[in-house]
Amino acid sequence: MIKFNIVLPGAPSNMSVRSELYNEGLIIFRGKGEIGTGNKILVSTYGVLDINERFRISDMCNITCLTRVSLGKLCRIAHRSQILDGSFHYVANFNKMTVQNHTRPIMIGDQCWIGNSSTVSAGAVLPSFTIVASNSLVSKDYSDLKKGSLIGGTPAKLIAEEMYRIEDSDANTIIGDYFRLTDNPIYYIPCDIVPEGYYRYK
Template identity: 30%
Template structure:
């Protein structure tokens, strides 16, 4: 009798959790985006889910998924973090090109702007946590498992031209950003134009990255304002976490 009750309880709980999950999806924006941006054969599989409120300022750019298509593989506003509430301030403005190379998670209340000449690429299982900001005017590439904490921002432009007051020469306003595979950036990390990180790089909380860190090699910790090399032979335990991470985050 007890086993029957336990079985029924687990079954009811699983149904409740599934209903709760599907209730959190913004089906109006999800359906509109998928059938607006993808061929029918792809759109009907609903590869992109939107959760909570989001403003589509523009979605006229090119959106491409490279790899096997599965339902909900890309989640905007995906509720995978400890905080459970949306503020309802999420906004996307995609004028250029954005490419997804697998499953991708974007947390709550994000802002994403891809300029008309911009190219943005997300590797498999890359992510931006809640209140993240991504502005791509030229080129931003996140490698596989490049995961950023809450309130992080990735910006490849100065927004305004800077001038050498002695020579009158204008400085370049934009520069590509390249984040390596298996990068872990803690909360409130700012990545500015020209930043390049190697594979297996950890970025400390509240850091500002604005340089090429490739020469320091793999398995490094960087941090500070501006970020500098701190330590080598250190990495997030990807081998120990990867299976659990995939199981928890992939819809």
């Protein structure tokens, strides 16, 4: 059901760097999924890592769960990304004589795509069908985003709307052939195609 430490097509897999799983809490796998090489997944004593079906965690990713981290179905976490719901260490502010809680749950919706080398930090909320550009910092609640939003930057901000990862294999073949056989850098989507036709997973 769960393929662990596997070579993923198109990813920088390295079988000499094995994935590691440290679990002192609870990990819930709600269906099949894939985890590449060189990952480190840590779930602490009171942590709950809840991963929905048909997920893919690429290579060299770091997931730390001290409270709760939830990944929706069909999520894609690209290589060298990290999801951290805490910073491990408390910091004392002696000007205010306070210590702030560094842990907050993370919620990532269905069919989100976290671009490579990105960080999702404590308290982050991503609605379903959000694409995160590479090298971004996702550090807050983005619940107000529309479905199909593309965000990016440090910290991540809205870049575009109505953007969907193409999952449909037939669509990928048609578009790939178009670019292979023409010099045109843009493929125009036929007017009868709706977003569901591209992101629907068969």
